[in-house]
Amino acid sequence: MKAEILTIGDEVLRGEIVDSNKALLAQRLLSLDIECHYQSSIRDDRRDMDEAFSRAVERSDVLLVSGGLGPTRDDITTEVISETFGRPLFLDEASLEAIRAFFRNVDREMSETNRKQAFFPEGAEVLVNPVGTAPGFALEQSGCLIFCMPGVPRELSLMMDEQVLPRLEDLAGGTRVRARILRTFGIGESSLESELSDLARKGGAEIAFRTTFPDNLLRIIARGRSTSEVDMQIDQLVEVVRERLGDLVYAEEDESMASTVVRLFGERSAQIAVAESCTGGLIAQSLTSIPGASGCFLGGVVSYANRAKETLLGVPESMLAEFGAVSEPVARTMAEQVRQQFGADVGVATTGISGPDGGTEEKPVGLVHLAMSWGPGPGSASAGLHSDHFVFPLDRQRHRVLTTQVALDWMRRWALGLELVGPTLLRKRGGSSAPMHRGAPAANP
């Protein structure tokens, strides 16, 4: 089955927005194993749209259109479809009522211009929009199934998932396709692939790999005659993969590492504090971006300057002088102190050289020390202190992101009673693998 995506709107063509709708729709198609052959964007222009629609129905089996369904004069998708394919518009009373209801709900008057959103080309099946005023529609034309959806990402994503995907499944000859994402951190893509090479296809399910720095994702996909059959195939493969990879799999689907940490610590009523030097607030920011973070995150100290390490975190001046700010003793003191000062169960500290400047022969750009301190409490019977150091040969931003992810992963590992390990390999796409771990983990006291 050949699919095609078409997004409509002047703002895309002017480069004013990076159009993420196309990637969203392509991912969804892929979840049904339907390959997308073309993606195009055109302006709100009658002739360009007419041409694009005509070409698409000739060369594709499925056409997903987003945009141009709004109430303004620029929004002409429905009109052009009607003209291009000679299908007069009809008024759908149910849609008109739904639009009226939408405005009643938000306590606003429906404008006359919204009326046009209740008109559809002859033969179209209406796709309701529970979160906006623009209904979509499906239409078969010359053997091509056209789905017109709104351009607002939230409305588009809901309509695609709830109304278009089920119809596409039916179209795929009754074949059911399901996919599930497993998120891994700490293992390079090539190691992951060789680790799972014998499972790449197993039963009716298969595994695809994708890197989203600093994570590597696995997409487990299965096809079959019934939903229960494919779900079972996926469950089985997921179980085998999880057994093989163990704690390298940190979450499924869209759950981020920070979100995982907030969930795990919340469940355990355990509390976190962080002392950040090189990450400069990024760990705190990642945790607090998750709604409900206040349930487990007490706060942190960003001790960017040395004096802040002394006065706020009680790192002795002599220690800074002897070992330097980027050192194991300093990281350990920071973790210990921040935990005590916030009265947290767990304290995590980072100190490193993210670059681009500040490296020396002995302490190169990319070096980072991490430490974690914990008291006896919800997650652990006894107190402990763990530290480790790495050299991440990355630019400033990616160095901070990777260090943050290691810190968050240590929190997850602590909550689950797992060993506190760091990433051992990072394989850059198309590049060579580089050992990133330097030095053995310090023993827990």
Place this chain on the structure above:
Amino acid sequence: MKAEILTIGDEVLRGEIVDSNKALLAQRLLSLDIECHYQSSIRDDRRDMDEAFSRAVERSDVLLVSGGLGPTRDDITTEVISETFGRPLFLDEASLEAIRAFFRNVDREMSETNRKQAFFPEGAEVLVNPVGTAPGFALEQSGCLIFCMPGVPRELSLMMDEQVLPRLEDLAGGTRVRARILRTFGIGESSLESELSDLARKGGAEIAFRTTFPDNLLRIIARGRSTSEVDMQIDQLVEVVRERLGDLVYAEEDESMASTVVRLFGERSAQIAVAESCTGGLIAQSLTSIPGASGCFLGGVVSYANRAKETLLGVPESMLAEFGAVSEPVARTMAEQVRQQFGADVGVATTGISGPDGGTEEKPVGLVHLAMSWGPGPGSASAGLHSDHFVFPLDRQRHRVLTTQVALDWMRRWALGLELVGPTLLRKRGGSSAPMHRGAPAANP
């Protein structure tokens, strides 16, 4: 002049990456006032590429292609162009030598597969790539000027700016086009437009508006017969706009607010500390993401929990009990305390309710108190304390981003000796304007 953008690569079609190259190229075209009529993406597929190239030269005057110039078997852009337009490939010795030199520089052996990157279709003009192995090329075909560039964003952007844009300027009949961006914060887009309506076109220059939350950008664009003429036109209009808008313009081109703050404080040898509650580390993170931030940023306290406000920032328990954590006295104490504890010249504090939960009748979701404390020093003759509060009716993430921007803008204003004001209006795209400022600024003591 009709331009068209074509990006090539399976990863785009699968939705594995959000393709930002298209937006980048469209923006650059716009900077020359060339409108982009089509954007498409296709797979690394011989037939699809042949079709796309043929159609593009028929309907467009300029075709920008990105991707498919690498050394692997998938990279077939050059080959397909050669076949589609009947132009045999020739070896460009200078390019081969440049590729060899590239590998010598990074101390690696050139692979035989890289040889193919030195071949070009007959009639092509080579576009050198100083930062990668893939040269690009320009070619005129049936009246359409084709530019093929690499897909790696850094290489693409450099080649576009340094080699393609000058050629497009020449193509535009010797007309020179230049644009400059002015970045504003704190004024709604509609207010901005009406403020500048009489200047929208002045002399040979004009103004276009664009919103990139939380900023509003002005693009000043001019056309003329010579570079010096258009530069003068832009300078003149920029001067008038800057005079009209005053301190609402915080930077030009790509300089962010955080970067502006780091620069201004660095120039003044003034130092910053932050106490963050609702922003949860985002202010610290924004500042430390700028290389060289350690020159002015001492650090901060993320006092997410109430107890952290007491123990680390000395906010009296009685004050928290009487006024609540989200209150003016607490914000003021936090700012004052963090400045003193870090020994900074300026302390900034945030405390608010970013949502989605936690609001009350009296203190709704969206409420935020900010405070800034400063001592006598580089930026100010006398010490001071300023606070203000706002209700930003935004989701959690945008609430945090806007609050952070206000905090950073106060730092900029302090460094420049300007009044500490907040955003008065925020106009949502297509929505209605809402007053965002609640309460008068507290007097400086």
